[in-house]
Amino acid sequence: MRRINTRELDKEITAQPPKVTSQLLKRIYLYLKPYQLQVGLSILVILFASLLGVLPSMLTGRIIDEGFIGGNFTKLVTLIAASFLVLILTGLVGLLQSYLGSWLSQNIGKDMRNHMYGHLQKLSQGFYSSGKQGEIITRMTSDISGVQSFVTGTLTQTIANLATLTTSMIAMFQMNGALAIVAILIVPLLIFPIKLVGKKRWELTNESQDLNDEANELLNETLSVSGQQLVKLFTKEEAEYARYSSINENLTTVKIKEATVGRWFRMIAQTFVEAGPMFIYLVGGFMLLVNNHQGLTVGDITVLVALMSRMYRPLMQLMDIHIEFIRSLALFTRIFDYLDMPVDIENKPDATLPTTLTGDLSFNAVTFHYNEQSPILKGINFQVNEGETLAIVGPSGAGKSTIFNLIPRLYDVTGGEIKMGGHDIRDLDLHFLRQNIGMVTQETYLFNASIRDNLLYAKSDATEEELIQACKEANIHTFISNLPDGYDTEVGNRGIKLSGGEKQRLSIARVFLKDPKILILDEATSSLDSLSEGLIQEALSSLLKNKTSLVIAHRLSTIMSADKILVLEDGKEVERGTHQQLLQNDGMYKLMYETQFKPYLNEDRTLVSA
Numbered sequence: 001m002r003r004i005n006t007r008e009l010d011k012e013i014t015a016q017p018p019k020v021t022s023q024l025l026k027r028i029y030l031y032l033k034p035y036q037l038q039v040g041l042s043i044l045v046i047l048f049a050s051l052l053g054v055l056p057s058m059l060t061g062r063i064i065d066e067g068f069i070g071g072n073f074t075k076l077v078t079l080i081a082a083s084f085l086v087l088i089l090t091g092l093v094g095l096l097q098s099y100l101g102s103w104l105s106q107n108i109g110k111d112m113r114n115h116m117y118g119h120l121q122k123l124s125q126g127f128y129s130s131g132k133q134g135e136i137i138t139r140m141t142s143d144i145s146g147v148q149s150f151v152t153g154t155l156t157q158t159i160a161n162l163a164t165l166t167t168s169m170i171a172m173f174q175m176n177g178a179l180a181i182v183a184i185l186i187v188p189l190l191i192f193p194i195k196l197v198g199k200k201r202w203e204l205t206n207e208s209q210d211l212n213d214e215a216n217e218l219l220n221e222t223l224s225v226s227g228q229q230l231v232k233l234f235t236k237e238e239a240e241y242a243r244y245s246s247i248n249e250n251l252t253t254v255k256i257k258e259a260t261v262g263r264w265f266r267m268i269a270q271t272f273v274e275a276g277p278m279f280i281y282l283v284g285g286f287m288l289l290v291n292n293h294q295g296l297t298v299g300d301i302t303v304l305v306a307l308m309s310r311m312y313r314p315l316m317q318l319m320d321i322h323i324e325f326i327r328s329l330a331l332f333t334r335i336f337d338y339l340d341m342p343v344d345i346e347n348k349p350d351a352t353l354p355t356t357l358t359g360d361l362s363f364n365a366v367t368f369h370y371n372e373q374s375p376i377l378k379g380i381n382f383q384v385n386e387g388e389t390l391a392i393v394g395p396s397g398a399g400k401s402t403i404f405n406l407i408p409r410l411y412d413v414t415g416g417e418i419k420m421g422g423h424d425i426r427d428l429d430l431h432f433l434r435q436n437i438g439m440v441t442q443e444t445y446l447f448n449a450s451i452r453d454n455l456l457y458a459k460s461d462a463t464e465e466e467l468i469q470a471c472k473e474a475n476i477h478t479f480i481s482n483l484p485d486g487y488d489t490e491v492g493n494r495g496i497k498l499s500g501g502e503k504q505r506l507s508i509a510r511v512f513l514k515d516p517k518i519l520i521l522d523e524a525t526s527s528l529d530s531l532s533e534g535l536i537q538e539a540l541s542s543l544l545k546n547k548t549s550l551v552i553a554h555r556l557s558t559i560m561s562a563d564k565i566l567v568l569e570d571g572k573e574v575e576r577g578t579h580q581q582l583l584q585n586d587g588m589y590k591l592m593y594e595t596q597f598k599p600y601l602n603e604d605r606t607l608v609s610a
Contacts, residue, residue: 065299134217161314359548446495
């Protein structure tokens with residue numbers, strides 16, 4: 001299996017801006033497709049608003065010519081009233097336009113978040129062990145929020161500005177073609193630098209997003225319960241503050257550059273925009289005063305100046321929109337990059353869903369590696385019959401945890417096969433497979449919710465009686481009953497309000513509720529007090545009864561009670577047998593027994609007695 005390196009993908013994106021390809025636009029369109037009616041209505045509203053925007057200028061011209069110069073007060077009042085009504089109608093249309101844009105943005109954002117979260121749930125454990133949580137959260141939150149801003153801002157403004165530009169130019173040419181051409185001559189001076197500015201903005205946007213990822217990762221690590229505890233215990237408060245302050249300083253610098261890029265161009269462009277009316281007045285004045293141009297009035301020149309300003313404004317905004325469009329493409333690319341990550345562990349089209357399943361489990365020539373140069377497991381073979389317990393022992397890095405992760409297909413084997421109830425686990429329905437496997441690990445993860453909610457995570461439809469029975473079996477019911485809120489007690493972030501032993505017993509109760517065919521147990525080390533360990537050992541003994549069980553064993557009592565013992569070293573089986581058989585072999589197991597297990601024999605007996 002190849003580990004997925006999300007940072008490499010980011011570097012590939014940053015190397016060059018995304019190209020506007022038909023494939024990219026089609027993918028973006030797929031998120032708009034379910035809302036075609038609302039998109040169409042939004043475009044019609046924008047076009048109508050653009051047409052309304054021409055009317056105030058036209059009415060102003062008539063007010064000057066027919067009202068003031070024509071000396072018709074009644075006409076003046078009528079035209080002013082009409083202008084006022086147009087303003088009210090324009091405001092109402094603007095409200096509708098804003099609502100439609102917001103509605104589309106929120107629904108598209110919702111769809112993208114659901115799509116992204118659903119896809120992330122399907123990715124294998126390899127993605128989460130090699131990727132950074134801060135990056136994942138950034139793409140789920142700020143990147144998708146940026147896409148939403150694209151819908152409400154960039155996309156809507158682009159359509160509105162194009163409509164405004166078009167209606168303004170049509171109105172100008174209808175009034176006076178010569179003066180309209182004068183106004184258009186300045187346009188190339190506004191358009192030329194757009195591409196250069198957009199490229200620089202793209203580079204800064206990616207740098208900004210990378211720094212956001214880094215900051216989120218640091219916050220996630222150092223502001224978690226465990227992270228804060230580690231920071232305080234090693235007195236790293238100042239060091240972590242300095243690290244965050246440095247990232248924050250860099251992010252501030254990049255954000256300032258991002259905000260100011262292209263300002264020099266806009267200043268020059270604005271100068272030409274401001275000079276535009278002067279050219280209209282000059283040429284229009286020559287036509288009106290020198291050439292005595294028939295049909296051209298003072299009101300016409302005033303309207304043309306207003307329309308020219310109305311034409312330049314969207315051109316200036318389109319420059320910024322172009323930059324925002326590039327930025328939005330970067331965000332879409334980052335999101336699609338995650339959505340394109342292959343789901344390497346999934347159901348086969350014809351996945352088997354057995355009506356009954358025995359608890360037999362076998363490994364047949366199983367190999368596994370993250371990369372070919374570093375194999376983790378090398379041809380592992382064993383058989384565990386239904387109801388038997390296999391204890392797995394070996395030094396750190398021998399491959400014990402990898403075996404456990406392969407059974408529920410958190411990873412897939414590189415070679416060989418794993419069979420459960422006679423079926424290759426890759427042929428079984430993935431949900432069915434995992435429903436029949438229960439895991440108890442040393443590190444218990446609890447959600448920031450009530451004890452009841454954490455227990456129901458194993459079986460959402462469990463009755464109150466089933467909850468209580470499971471907790472009694474796990475030796476935790478009495479403790480829960482003595483709490484003021486009982487089963488509705490909140491456990492805090494990652495179960496911080498509970499002790500290690502209490503969390504372990506809740507984890508065991510969850511597995512009792514699940515009632516799986518196969519139990520996988522990473523036995524807790526001696527980090528708990530003797531009373532807690534005694535309660536846990538008693539609960540585990542009850543849990544292991546009549547279950548096919550695999551145990552990474554740390555206690556001699558567990559090893560001695562196992563039906564079989566598998567000894568691993570460097571990803572290979574070096575010994576297999578019962579406790580007595582392996583002691584007679586005078587091999588690695590005997591060495592481990594003498595150095596690791598035997599000194600704790602009396603302690604194990606004390607726990608059993610307790």
